[in-house]
Amino acid sequence: MKKNNEIQEWLQLYDTPAIPKGKMNELISAGQRYMDSAEFNKNSLQTILLSQLQYLPLFFWIVQVILVAIAVVLVSLSGYWKVPLHYPLTVLMVMIPLIVLVGVREVSKSNLYDMWEIEQSSRCQLVKITACRMLIVGLVDLFLVTGTLTVTSFYYQQSFIEVILYGMVPFNISCTCYLFTIMRNEKGQISYHLFVCMICITVIFSIILKQEVLFETSMIWGWSIFYFFSLVLLAKTVWDYLEHEKKIGELAWNLQ
Amino acid sequence: MIKKIQAGDTEAFDALVRKYYGIIYQFCYRRLNGDTDTAADITQDVFLKLLENIHAVRMVGKFQNYLLTIAANTCNNYFKKAKPIYTDLTTFDITDDTGSALERAIQNENMIEVRKALHTLPDYQKEVIILRFYHELKIREIAKITESNIPTAKSRLRQGLQKIKRYLEDFKGGDI
Numbered sequence: 001m002k003k004n005n006e007i008q009e010w011l012q013l014y015d016t017p018a019i020p021k022g023k024m025n026e027l028i029s030a031g032q033r034y035m036d037s038a039e040f041n042k043n044s045l046q047t048i049l050l051s052q053l054q055y056l057p058l059f060f061w062i063v064q065v066i067l068v069a070i071a072v073v074l075v076s077l078s079g080y081w082k083v084p085l086h087y088p089l090t091v092l093m094v095m096i097p098l099i100v101l102v103g104v105r106e107v108s109k110s111n112l113y114d115m116w117e118i119e120q121s122s123r124c125q126l127v128k129i130t131a132c133r134m135l136i137v138g139l140v141d142l143f144l145v146t147g148t149l150t151v152t153s154f155y156y157q158q159s160f161i162e163v164i165l166y167g168m169v170p171f172n173i174s175c176t177c178y179l180f181t182i183m184r185n186e187k188g189q190i191s192y193h194l195f196v197c198m199i200c201i202t203v204i205f206s207i208i209l210k211q212e213v214l215f216e217t218s219m220i221w222g223w224s225i226f227y228f229f230s231l232v233l234l235a236k237t238v239w240d241y242l243e244h245e246k247k248i249g250e251l252a253w254n255l256q
Numbered sequence: 257m258i259k260k261i262q263a264g265d266t267e268a269f270d271a272l273v274r275k276y277y278g279i280i281y282q283f284c285y286r287r288l289n290g291d292t293d294t295a296a297d298i299t300q301d302v303f304l305k306l307l308e309n310i311h312a313v314r315m316v317g318k319f320q321n322y323l324l325t326i327a328a329n330t331c332n333n334y335f336k337k338a339k340p341i342y343t344d345l346t347t348f349d350i351t352d353d354t355g356s357a358l359e360r361a362i363q364n365e366n367m368i369e370v371r372k373a374l375h376t377l378p379d380y381q382k383e384v385i386i387l388r389f390y391h392e393l394k395i396r397e398i399a400k401i402t403e404s405n406i407p408t409a410k411s412r413l414r415q416g417l418q419k420i421k422r423y424l425e426d427f428k429g430g431d432i
Contacts, residue, residue, distance in 0.1 A: 006424075007417060007420055007421055007424060008389055010366070010370060010424060011370055011374075011385070011389045011390075011420070012389070012390075013363065013366040013367055013370050014286065014367050014370035014371055014374070014390075015367060016281070016282045016285045016286065017285070017292060019277060019278050019281055020281075020292070020296050023296040023299075023300065024273060024274070024277050026300070027273055027277070027299070027300045027303055027304075028269070028270050028273050028274075030300070030304065031266075031269050031273065031303060031304065031307055032266040032269060032270070034304065034307055034308075035261075035264055035266050035269060035307065036264075036266070040264070040307065
């Protein structure tokens with residue numbers, strides 16, 4: 001015990017230098033800067049989702065509902081008049097990219113209206129706001145499109161899965177193309193390019209869906225593969241889009 | 257104080273740093289064999305890491321121990337990533353100029369020897385010795401900070417002390 005005490009006393013001889021006051025003050029300043037930044041002020045996902053839900057304009061909801069209502073009426077009339085399946089599908093090929101276009105414009109309105117700088121400097125990061133808007137608008141659009149496809153499958157007595165695949169592939173491709181267009185474009189021309197993109201998607205899918213061979217039962221696997229492929233592509237584009245949003249935010253700070 | 261920082265009170269962070277900076281700096285300084293610059297950098301990392309994770313902090317036990325845990329992990333990570341440090345064990349930045357020149361020379365020599373003794377220990381033993389003798393923590397607390405169990409912490413402390421004892425015997429010419 002005595003030996004241990006002696007060792008302890010001997011160890012106590014190892015003193016440390018004075019605290020570097022300059023470094024401590026630097027740390028306090030760095031910490032306070034961090035606390036004032038958007039990164040520190042992390043709101044919960046629920047808070048951001050609710051706040052973004054509140055900022056989605058009434059006009060957006062009305063347009064979405066009107067487009068879906070038109071699609072449902074046209075599909076119902078096609079079913080009532082018993083016209084071939086590719087006619088209501090052509091209607092959907094026009095309506096789905098249009099619904100998605102309205103949604104994507106809402107998701108990326110920070111970029112379209114050049115407001116990203118203000119949102120980036122708010123207490124919530126731009127990338128999080130965008131992700132939350134994407135989640136809300138994406139889920140709403142999925143719900144509306146699925147509803148429309150359900151009506152189609154009901155009128156045409158088609159398998160629900162098949163009709164969902166016919167509708168979801170253009171849905172995924174539309175989302176991918178719009179996001180890609182926004183990422184690659186100059187701000188002033190985005191609206192014009194998005195509209196052209198929508199026309200192209202509509203025309204291409206309308207032509208493709210006129211091929212009756214695509215609706216044979218054996219083609220379900222082909223549609224499944226195409227659906228999977230489009231889903232992977234969409235996921236990759238969403239990721240790139242969010243990275244793009246993150247990067248422009250960082251660039252803004254570095255330029256200050 | 258933690259709740260105030262979580263709510264974004266910068267003054268609370270200022271107070272927290274002023275209260276605990278010394279403890280963490282001293283731990284890092286000894287753990288890094290007296291490298292003053294790296295000790296200051298790692299101390300800064302500790303507090304910034306705390307801020308990054310402040311919303312997840314659920315306080316159980318002493319706050320000082322929580323910070324020491326972060327400091328111990330940050331030092332260990334530093335040793336894993338960094339090249340070996342070649343600190344000059346024979347120089348000191350201590351500015352204590354009380355006492356006569358002879359007393360200061362003796363004190364300086366003793367300090368160099370203690371540092372050398374600590375330097376001979378493996379990291380896991382050094383960590384335990386520092387926490388036990390310079391921060392006066394209980395074995396239970398040391399075990400928690402070093403993420404080991406109580407018998408392991410005890411055994412590391414005992415082995416570390418034995419090595420230091422042998423070093424001290426050599427230093428004092430076997431009169432201990």
